[in-house]
Amino acid sequence: MKTAVYSLMIMTVILTISCKNEKPAPVEEKKTEVKISKDQIDETIRKVKEIYTDEQAFRIEKGVNQVAALWKESDGDAQAFETFCIDNFIADSAGLLVAYNKLERNFEILFGYFNTMTVSLMEPLHLDMGDIHFVDNIMGAYSASSHLTEDLFANKLAFYVALNFPSYSLKEKSENADKWTRLDWAYARMGDVFISRVPADLLQSASTATTNADTYIADYNIFMGNLVDSKQNTFFPKDMVLITHWGLRDELKSNYNSEGGLEKQKMIYNVMLRIISQEIPQEVINNGDYQWDPIANKMYKDGKETSFTPEPYTRYEHLLHTFKTLSAMDPYNPVYPTYIERAYDQSMELTQKEVEALFTEFMTSPEIAEVAKLIKSRLGRDLEPFDIWYDGFKARNSLNEDELTVATQRKYPTPEAFEKDIPRMLYDLGWTRDKATYIANKISVDPARGAGHAWGAQMKGDVSHLRTRVGEKGMDYKGYNIACHEMGHNVEQTLTLYDMDYYMLCGVPNTAFTEAVAFLFQSNDLKLLGKANPSNKEESDALAALDNCWSAYEIMGVSLVDMYVWQWMYKNPDADPKELKEAVEKIAIEVWNKYYYPVFGVKDSPILAIYSHMITSPLYLANYPVGHLIEFQIEQYVQDKKFADEITRMLLQGKVIPQQWMKGAVGREISGEPTLTAVQKALKIIR
Template identity: 50%
Template sequence: MKKIAFLALVVVLTTACCRESKNQEMKEVANISKSTVKSTVQALITQYGGDVKAVAERGVEHAASLWRNTDGTEDAFKSYCLNHFIADTKEKALTFEKISRNIEILRGHFNKISLDLQRPLQEPMGEIFDIDKAFGGYSANAHLIEDMYRNKIAFTIALNFPYYSLKEKEKLGEDWTRQQWAFARLGDMFTARIPASILQNVSEVSAASEMYIANYNIHMGHLTDQSGNSFFPDDMVLLSHWNLRDEIKSQYSKGIDGVEVQGKVYAVMKRIIDQTIPEKVINNPTYEWDPVTNIVYLDGKAIEASPEGNERYQQIINNFHAMRAMDEYSPLNTAVKRAFEGGMEITQKDAEKLFKKFMSSGELKKVAELIKERLDRDLKPWDIWYDGFKARSNINEENLNAITQKRYPNAQALDADLANMLVKLGFTKEKAQFLSDRIDVDAARGSGHAWGAAMKGENAHLRTRIPSTGMDYKGYNIAVHEFGHNVEQTISLYDVDYYMLNGVPNTAFTEALAFIFQKRDLELLGIDNKNPEKEALQTLDNFWNTFEIMGVSLLDQRMWLWLYDHPEANADQLKEAVIKMAVDIWNEFYAPVFGMKDEPILAIYSHMINSPIYLSNYAFGHLIQFQVEQYLKTGDFANEVERLFRIGCLTPNAWMQEGLGEDISIKSIIKEAGKTVEAVS
């Protein structure tokens, strides 16, 4: 996962904060009347001519929506607009360049501060003290936007580079130049005024949730059954949910022998979901635990063990209240709207409609029947993670572990191999070296993430879990995914023509592009898949993965909508609601495919706790990945990847049109899956 995404979402999407009045008796309120807006616009037209009318109207109206009585009187507002409006196009372009340079400096250094302060939390740097958590939760840039209102830089930007809504971008963007797109992205910086104290609290709550998940390890070697049997290596430690899921995936290569082990992992997952998991067994190797009976043992004797309680759901409640505090200050007045319309630039309703349509596709039952044939058994609920379409599915994971552990005994070994990996993917030696020089590899406490640089001269960071025995295949697979993020982050920072266009439209795109790298992990190990059905199986793999993540994403959406309908709910009530919603979604879309009802498995995802309203990015990412992969079949991989990464952060459909010549769609993947399943059967 792209770790920086959520923190960037808070700053970029809300993009504002109000300064707290030094005079506590003065209440901060909007104070610019429509008549003042009208007279100000007319004064600008009189001064510069009728050609500025449309620009002046938009700029003045937007600046007025942000102005408060603490910024000055109505006369002061009008005077400011008359003095700072830029009518000359050359002067405006030069001003934009100067602002962009300074924004890069500010974002870049604040990003580096956050990265360095959170190192003790993100990397295995010894025991975490409370002071580490305090500094890790500190947001150095929480007052940046507040300061820009104080010195009125914000009003200069709002006046001359005003905000455009999503609908306006979609309509007008078809005829915009690259510079006009960059102007609009600058305008996105100031859409609302959120108090710095609220942004700081969001940062602290987010850091706490990140720590909760980063330390949610299960010592699998200490799992047992009523007969005292163990099922996993003594030293196996798996992070929830990522490593638990990946352990289920790894067992498919063992055929029917892996089913019992998968069932044990699923039993762990259900205990986490309903919070009956004993607190003693979380991140603790002292005890033995039977997840089926939920009995905890110490030295072979059963002992009393209290459940975790509802901490998992309390973390969600904490994030909800922190983010809800922004609502009254934002035109996108819920966290859901800010995540979708602001961040993804896709409405929640459109996303839900698309997901439900996909999950109702008749082709899913056909693929399920094929999976049953390949497994030679009825489907189990954890087969939402069926991994048998991948090239590695028939390769024993122990053999893959041996390869990756030898090649990457530590982070330095992976770091030294990045350029070579890029050359294998078709990048020139010069470009491969340029990119690898700007990406650093760090060992991670959690499953791993990519943290991009925010200014030229700073490096992106690839973080992945590397045990003392070397990087296992699970860690390597995640690392290749994060490497894809880093390559995108670096190209779209250095090679995009305007800094304000750096990046991609939303995190769904960076996930899609990271999936494209991750899919080539065996190729990078030198393992050649000569299966003639390779492309067909890859299509089915993407199709099935999309089915799985759309259900999880729909649950994430419904959970947040439920929270807004029940803002005073406690953690116990949320837990009951989430489990019910997970079961309802399962029964509607998965039970007809799997042949079983009332499974809660969709509620296991850790993103629901430490990455609020993020999961839908993965669902869209799978769709975009499929469309990009289809396009890449006819082009040179490295050259096309570079071209696509250089497009920058247009709106999603604008990016797709420029990059692939089509909109985001489920039609092609459903059609191809239908054709493919018949060919493979």
């Protein structure tokens, strides 16, 4: 359900080479040559300064340094560099505005049409257009824009932008946030476009490393029917095969109310521990030939114990390789010189320090221990480490899903029927009839092959796409529920493109925000269907608060482990996979003992290290808990206000930094307090 995001940064060529090799290839050491010397930079700055007033000193220094950091030998010699800077620096504000407007127009054309091309080329893959042909696959994977960035360096436009629109670090943006005008923000976003120039071979090896890690996890299945206890008893269906860690975790969650559930949960927990420690027999991964007792760690063939080879730290070899390929790009990223800074400061636009503080404050709040007590009494037993996945706070829907499906199928027999109804839905959510029609006219509803997604336009004049599955009998309730979520994305995409004051400010700060808005629309689905039941609202709100709190607590710990492991790898770049494994276990246990042991009463569990994201999506995990908090804050804020007015007002802030967006949206920065306050209330209602 991710929206398609498009920007120059991600349009950089990333060649994905799918490789089935389990062993990562070694990374070549790569040295960077300094192209323009410090003396030459200083000399150029002096010469440009001679021409203009002192007022321009800051921009001149920043701009010239930025151009120098991006300049390669092939762009010209030191003299060419100096001449370029002297000839192209713009000192007067009127001239700068003209340049901005022209650049903005050109970027909208480039991003807009490239996006339209991609959407159209991928249609045979995304829409139900018959059998997928060889040509469809080739052209669906083809990226027409992949050479754009290099082209813009070659024709010097990238240097022109870098020289005149300085890039600001997150720290500088935060310091200036309160005094910057909308135009200042637009200039700052223009300055973000060209801040690195990573060689294509490095991008390619990083992409290969993550693809290999992905393949490793995708093929990491456990044959559940082959798990046995010391008496050779089996517990799971013969044909059950689960992927680490999502499949294992979801099965663990589903056993909270089943007979013998606790035994099964303990078994799954031990499988997870063996994966983390790599004591798992290599022979039982993705293979159903043996029986395995994960508690005693013994393997059997036809009931007879047999010897095995433990997995040779492959999990950590992938993580190390990803670290090496991503940190190899450090010298080409002058503004954010480590991958940790690129993941936090650049992508999330929150510093690692502030994310850490946000999480640890939340995790040590007294409400967490209260919720744990409640879970303990609901379970009627002491807590086990795997109860971080306690699943008992889901509101039971009093409405039968089949009945809802009858209603949605009748209402929406085709995608067109849903499209036609969008103006009415937006009107019901509080937009005026005119505005509802205006937004709806820019959304096209298409029949999807898969579950559905929303794909925004990148230029005015184009439409955004709502992709949803409509069966032969019409749209079922699940499809309708997802369609409401995607419609939220489309409304956001439309308002932040068409009604935005500056093109460079289109969008929202990061994916957590776009998802928060989409979930708000999704949670109105029954109301829009005329089936809302306000009588159990108090209870379902209370359960939602408890659920939000417990799942945020769980994934915050996982995110801290991810964060500390990356810090460790930067401190120990020459570590081998075994050393990394030991460090990951140590870090996971430290986080556990600090933030979970006081609540659970169980010491030394490394369970927080099981997440597959750690291996496949480097440093992405922190986005989830931040998203949980943002979503809850916005939801609480709008609940007694006019939905359409508030959402529109929030969205039109555009792509400023997250903390500034939140201050403008709800009056305060990202915080766990609204969740915790709601939890206090919920604890009085739910027993």
